Amino acid sequence: xxxxxxxxxxxxxxxxxxxLFMTFSCKSEAKSDENELPKAVVKGYADIVFATYNDxxxxxxxxxxxxSAFLSSPTNENLSSAKTAWLTARKYYGQxxxxxxxxxxxxxxxxxVEGLLNAWPLDEVYVDYVEGAPNAGIINNITTxxxxxxxxxxxxxxxxxxxxxxxxxxxxxxxxWGQDLSDKTAGERPVSDFAPGNxxxxxxxxxxxxxxxLLVEHxxxxxxxxxxxxxxxxxxxxxGLAPDVAIQKIxxxxxxxxKVELAGERMFTAYDNASQEDEQxxxxxxxKADLMNNIGGIMNVFFGTYxxxxxxxxxxxxxKDLLLLKDVxxxxxxxxxLRTCNNDFQNIYQPFDNAIVLEDKRPQVMQAILSVQQLGDxxxxxxxxxxxxxxxxxx
Amino acid sequence: MNIxxxxxxxxxxxxxxxxxxxxxxxxxxxxxxxxxxxxxxNESLSGGAATVFDQTVNAFALPIPDLSSQDELLFFVGNxxxxxxxxxxxxxxxxxxxxxxxxxxxxxxGCHFKDGRGQPPATIGQLSEGFIVRLSIPGKGxxxxxxxxxxxxxxxxxxxxxxxxxxxxxxxxxxIIEGKYPDGKAYELRQPIITFNELNxxxxxxxIMISPRVAPQMIGLGLLEAMDEKAILxxxxxxxxxxxxxxxxxxxxxxxxxxxxxLGRFGWKANEPTILQQISGALNGDMGISSTHFHDQHIxxxxxxxxxxxxxxxxxxxxxxxxxxHLYSATLAVPARRDINDENVLxxxxxxxxLNCNSCHIDKMVTGTHPKFTxxxxxxxxxxxxxxxxxxxxxxxxxxxxxxxxxxxxRTPPLWGIGLFHVVNKHTFYLHxxxxxxxxxxxxxxxGEAEKSKNDxxxxxxxxxxxxxxxxxxx
Numbered sequence: 076x077x078x079x080x081x082x083x084x085x086x087x088x089x090x091x092x093x094x095l096f097m098t099f100s101c102k103s104e105a106k107s108d109e110n111e112l113p114k115a116v117v118k119g120y121a122d123i124v125f126a127t128y129n130d131x132x133x134x135x136x137x138x139x140x141x142x143s144a145f146l147s148s149p150t151n152e153n154l155s156s157a158k159t160a161w162l163t164a165r166k167y168y169g170q171x172x173x174x175x176x177x178x179x180x181x182x183x184x185x186x187x188v189e190g191l192l193n194a195w196p197l198d199e200v201y202v203d204y205v206e207g208a209p210n211a212g213i214i215n216n217i218t219t220x221x222x223x224x225x226x227x228x229x230x231x232x233x234x235x236x237x238x239x240x241x242x243x244x245x246x247x248x249x250x251x252w253g254q255d256l257s258d259k260t261a262g263e264r265p266v267s268d269f270a271p272g273n274x275x276x277x278x279x280x281x282x283x284x285x286x287x288x289l290l291v292e293h294x295x296x297x298x299x300x301x302x303x304x305x306x307x308x309x310x311x312x313x314x315g316l317a318p319d320v321a322i323q324k325i326x327x328x329x330x331x332x333x334k335v336e337l338a339g340e341r342m343f344t345a346y347d348n349a350s351q352e353d354e355q356x357x358x359x360x361x362x363k364a365d366l367m368n369n370i371g372g373i374m375n376v377f378f379g380t381y382x383x384x385x386x387x388x389x390x391x392x393x394x395k396d397l398l399l400l401k402d403v404x405x406x407x408x409x410x411x412x413l414r415t416c417n418n419d420f421q422n423i424y425q426p427f428d429n430a431i432v433l434e435d436k437r438p439q440v441m442q443a444i445l446s447v448q449q450l451g452d453x454x455x456x457x458x459x460x461x462x463x464x465x466x467x468x469x470x
Numbered sequence: 471m472n473i474x475x476x477x478x479x480x481x482x483x484x485x486x487x488x489x490x491x492x493x494x495x496x497x498x499x500x501x502x503x504x505x506x507x508x509x510x511x512n513e514s515l516s517g518g519a520a521t522v523f524d525q526t527v528n529a530f531a532l533p534i535p536d537l538s539s540q541d542e543l544l545f546f547v548g549n550x551x552x553x554x555x556x557x558x559x560x561x562x563x564x565x566x567x568x569x570x571x572x573x574x575x576x577x578x579x580g581c582h583f584k585d586g587r588g589q590p591p592a593t594i595g596q597l598s599e600g601f602i603v604r605l606s607i608p609g610k611g612x613x614x615x616x617x618x619x620x621x622x623x624x625x626x627x628x629x630x631x632x633x634x635x636x637x638x639x640x641x642x643x644x645x646i647i648e649g650k651y652p653d654g655k656a657y658e659l660r661q662p663i664i665t666f667n668e669l670n671x672x673x674x675x676x677x678i679m680i681s682p683r684v685a686p687q688m689i690g691l692g693l694l695e696a697m698d699e700k701a702i703l704x705x706x707x708x709x710x711x712x713x714x715x716x717x718x719x720x721x722x723x724x725x726x727x728x729x730x731x732x733l734g735r736f737g738w739k740a741n742e743p744t745i746l747q748q749i750s751g752a753l754n755g756d757m758g759i760s761s762t763h764f765h766d767q768h769i770x771x772x773x774x775x776x777x778x779x780x781x782x783x784x785x786x787x788x789x790x791x792x793x794x795x796h797l798y799s800a801t802l803a804v805p806a807r808r809d810i811n812d813e814n815v816l817x818x819x820x821x822x823x824x825l826n827c828n829s830c831h832i833d834k835m836v837t838g839t840h841p842k843f844t845x846x847x848x849x850x851x852x853x854x855x856x857x858x859x860x861x862x863x864x865x866x867x868x869x870x871x872x873x874x875x876x877x878x879x880x881r882t883p884p885l886w887g888i889g890l891f892h893v894v895n896k897h898t899f900y901l902h903x904x905x906x907x908x909x910x911x912x913x914x915x916x917x918g919e920a921e922k923s924k925n926d927x928x929x930x931x932x933x934x935x936x937x938x939x940x941x942x943x944x945x
Contacts, residue, residue, distance in 0.1 A: 184526050184893050198555040207561070208632075235597045236580035237553040339546035347547045347794075350565055352554070448539060466523070468535055468542065 119391025169368025334451020517804030518849025548798025568782020588685030818941025863917020
């Protein structure tokens with residue numbers, strides 16, 4: 076009996092140990108299944124990133140053609156086509172901005188091109204003449220900058236101040252629209268600014284041509300980093316990351332874009348200063364569309380759907396699918412909040428430079444700011460629900 | 471009996487468990503003990519709770535975590551004021567006109583690009599990228615302040631608005647100084663020689679004293695302001711009572727806002743008492759922007775064209791906007807250290823102490839209570855400064871006194887963030903005038919109270935010297 080009792084205890088211990096082992100082995104098997112969805116989500120995200128950059132590149136090339144047509148025949152009609160091409164290009168670039176803030180190719184310390192593509196606000200007087208300063212800017216300063224070439228434009232960008240912007244979307248925007256001097260309309264740069272044969276006009280023509288060409292080059296670089304067909308690029312690195320690390324990056328991009336970039340830098344600053352100088356696309360009055368495109372990008376990533384330039388629809392596994400497994404309530408909350416943000420942004424009065432100064436239009440701007448600030452914090456909650464953590468206060 | 475046997479088994483199992491536990495504990499200790507050097511707990515958190523983890527170009531540009539939602543939004547408004555280019559008045563953009571008439575830069579970010587560090591100009595007459603020249607003549611002015619040159623004031627402004635002549639240009643020649651380590655390795659230092667030309671308002675006084683300065687990084691200023699005065703004074707040893715050759719002297723300077731003499735904390739000579747006065751002074755001196763605190767536009771009696779130039783309102787920066795800029799400047803976080811467990815970094819850290827570098831570059835302190843931002847209060851921070859003045863020898867002397875600071879004395883600059891200048895500002899220029907082209911040169915320029923530490927550094931093997939630099943680059 077004693078022995079039996081003793082051996083029964085031993086048996087129990089062994090049994091316990093085996094159960095423990097079994098549990099471990101079961102867990103590890105289950106884990107490999109559990110990993111499949113996160114991996115699919117990471118790959119799905121990378122595919123959306125590539126598709127969006129690819130469209131940003133495509134529409135930038137269309138812009139380049141339109142600019143080229145305008146420069147060979149500087150008519151109002153061709154200027155108008157170039158402007159339309161710029162607005163279309165912005166639609167796709169705006170949707171890529173959710174791919175920022177985690178030291179990906181766009182923000183890489185050594186090779187990142189964000190500042191060359193999308194720096195703002197741009198001090199007009201740094202580039203060209205403005206009202207009251209007819210001989211201002213790089214274009215008019217023949218002595219200091221005898222030749223306008225690509226390396227000059229790159230070198231001068233963000234030189235000696237963060238508003239000293241010489242290239243990117245907003246430099247092209249300023250070239251096409253000119254200063255926005257009216258509450259009623261966007262900038263109205265005369266076509267005659269681009270009439271060939273006059274030294275300053277020729278420099279302006281070169282400036283527009285080169286800065287558009289640089290835009291394409293820089294987008295090509297991002298496109299190549301995310302192209303799944305190319306070896307040894309960031310796409311390969313990204314899909315090879317441990318899923319939780321990649322998911323942390325995905326959520327950081329969404330959270331920081333919402334809270335820091337949209338709520339803080341792009342909206343509240345303009346709202347608080349009630350100053351057109353603080354709106355992003357001030358020359359073309361396209362700021363509201365920029366904001367909508369940014370929210371659109373966040374929704375693409377969250378829901379795993381993206382409508383391409385060619386109207387085809389990309390659908391992938393996404394954060395949504397992960398969240399549905401972990402926390403349905405949080406998923407529903409997030410979905411509602413995203414719709415709210417989208418509606419609140421839609422409700423902002425157009426143009427944005429009026430929305431921030433007209434007393435009866437300002438509350439809608441503030442409402443959108445509060446919603447998108449909350450969206451940033453929501454991303455931190457999602458991260459926690461998915462077993463990771465992110466800092467949405469940093470950019 | 472049953473019970474006994476059972477308990478024997480239980481004891482055995484207990485012993486096994488205990489043994490395993492002890493073994494694994496030993497194992498853990500053994501792992502740590504395998505290297506005698508280790509990082510302290512939380513050593514990477516240079517700014518305590520006000521630390522951020524970003525090693526990109528934005529490393530200096532982030533708000534401290536846990537600001538209130540409202541302050542967080544205001545931070546970004548402050549940021550926009552920090553970045554914006556001021557324009558000549560009158561302009562349609564009334565919130566940002568009033569530049570000049572004399573100025574060095576058009577924006578705060580012009581000198582502190584991405585909230586980082588300025589550098590000496592590459593070409594004559596270019597807009598400042600964070601390099602200015604202070605001027606004064608012998609003697610002490612009102613409240614102990616330096617006295618400006620009668621024709622050019624206390625700061626040389628090489629830019630002016632349209633219709634006004636600038637004060638002139640300055641040129642930097644670099645004098646090369648060659649030297650050798652005891653182990654035979656050669657090094658080369660450069661010393662700036664400033665000359666003025668094309669002066670538009672007459673001569674400078676023949677006994678003019680000049681002090682070139684670069685713009686320091688903006689990180690962690692709120693934490694330094696949150697240090698209790700008593701805690702800073704506890705670092706002081708003005709008469710070197712402990713005979714270590716190192717003094718530590720507080721500067722007491724005039725606070726024009728409170729109208730009192732106060733402890734200086736900021737600026738290369740600890741010549742500014744508060745962040746608010748520092749930024750109001752920089753707006754005024756570097757960009758020609760008047761504020762509630764500084765109305766003067768630095769127009770001297772003979773500068774007639776400037777006197778008639780239009781103003782951008784009075785004050786040119788509204789108080790509300792100045793407050794946002796103040797909030798921004800006080801709440802820029804400190805980036806975390808990198809590689810704190812790296813073997814070479816740890817070895818370098820030990821040398822840093824061995825060479826007494828930490829007598830002035832004090833590694834650890836606790837902040838007091840910040841009246842406004844609780845996250846800055848009671849934080850263990852690692853700024854590597856004592857905020858006090860030290861005689862740094864002839865080589866570094868600017869020979870231009872500033873309040874109680876002599877021409878040989880400089881404030882110990884905080885070292886946090888110095889390993890990230892190359893990321894944020896794409897350069898590695900160190901010291902008050904950017905003469906050192908890397909950290910090694912900065913160490914070699916140390917003299918005066920730091921002469922012994924410098925000499926000890928030179929005596930180290932090349933590997934040890936590199937380890938010390940690895941450590942400094944991890945800050």
